[in-house]
Amino acid sequence: MSLAQFSPETLSAARISPLPDSFFYIPNFISGEEESYILQKLPAKSWHTLHHRRLQAHPSTLAGKSHDVLLAAPLPPWLVSTPPILERFKDLGIFIGTKHGAPNHCLVNEYKPGEGIMPHEDGGAYSPVVATVSLGGMIVLDIYEKGQTGEDTQRPGTAPSDGDQRTSQKPKWRILQPPRSLLVTVDPAYTCTKHGIDNVEVDEDLGPETVANWELLEEEDRTTIQQNQGRSERSLRVSLTYRDVLKVNAVVGLGGRR
Numbered sequence: 032m033s034l035a036q037f038s039p040e041t042l043s044a045a046r047i048s049p050l051p052d053s054f055f056y057i058p059n060f061i062s063g064e065e066e067s068y069i070l071q072k073l074p075a076k077s078w079h080t081l082h083h084r085r086l087q088a089h090p091s092t093l094a095g096k097s098h099d100v101l102l103a104a105p106l107p108p109w110l111v112s113t114p115p116i117l118e119r120f121k122d123l124g125i126f127i128g129t130k131h132g133a134p135n136h137c138l139v140n141e142y143k144p145g146e147g148i149m150p151h152e153d154g155g156a157y158s159p160v161v162a163t164v165s166l167g168g169m170i171v172l173d174i175y176e177k178g179q180t181g182e183d184t185q186r187p188g189t190a191p192s193d194g195d196q197r198t199s200q201k202p203k204w205r206i207l208q209p210p211r212s213l214l215v216t217v218d219p220a221y222t223c224t225k226h227g228i229d230n231v232e233v234d235e236d237l238g239p240e241t242v243a244n245w246e247l248l249e250e251e252d253r254t255t256i257q258q259n260q261g262r263s264e265r266s267l268r269v270s271l272t273y274r275d276v277l278k279v280n281a282v283v284g285l286g287g288r289r
């Protein structure tokens with residue numbers, strides 16, 4: 032399958048209009064081949080096992096007392112250049128206004144069926160932009176208005192809390208994230224909403240009334256869900272969440288750049 036050419040217009044046409052400014056959704060951001068390549072490149076030794084998901088941080092976990100400092104090092108090529116993900120971000124103009132004009136950090140999350148992440152915000156360690164590439168299974172991201180959940184103030188720059196606590200609040204919106212898609216969250220949505228993933232084995236009640244990006248989904252995905260009575264069974268899902276960490280420290284001996 033040939034991939035679409037991306038431009039800033041692609042991004043503005045991809046805004047999820049029922050949601051507060053701004054979330055953007057682009058299907059088929061990477062190809063099936065690129066998805067398999069990245070999945071087999073994930074270093075098996077880098078996983079941190081949490082209670083309800085696994086996590087790896089590239090190039091490394093944030094350092095410092097407030098866990099908000101990146102020790103300068105490049106992201107691995109399989110996250111930025113092969114496939115050319117950074118070039119596509121540039122074409123879309125995603126990180127154009129962030130501190131370094133490009134992502135310098137990527138948290139990789141892995142969820143088995145029944146796993147999730149509790150509602151949280153990504154915090155002030157980053158420029159307020161996150162670009163999430165989904166691999167593997169389809170999953171629903173729940174969006175809450177800030178203040179709606181009343182819990183989990185995340186320490187900036189740390190990995191978000193584990194998904195072992197369900198919130199009693201219902202999400203205000205739901206975004207479906209099929210494999211190979213891209214979701215972009217920018218300010219003010221970055222700061223005025225929280226997001227989480229329910230720890231269920233099946234996402235249910237999916238349809239035009241309940242999924243905020245329904246109109247932006249591929250026809251094939253909509254048909255499959257409707258044929259399954261609005262149900263989508265979870266399978267292993269991996270997310271690549273690209274961010275621009277504000278504070279970067281050169282590491283002596285690593286040849287890092289500020």
Ligand SMILES: O=C(O)CCC(=O)C(=O)O
Binds near residue numbers: 138140148163172226
């Ligand atoms: O897996 C996802 O799509 C969300 C992960 C997330 O919220 C995070 O890493 O901060």
Ligand SMILES: [Fe+2]
Binds near residue numbers: 151152153191226
């Ligand atoms: Fe997050």
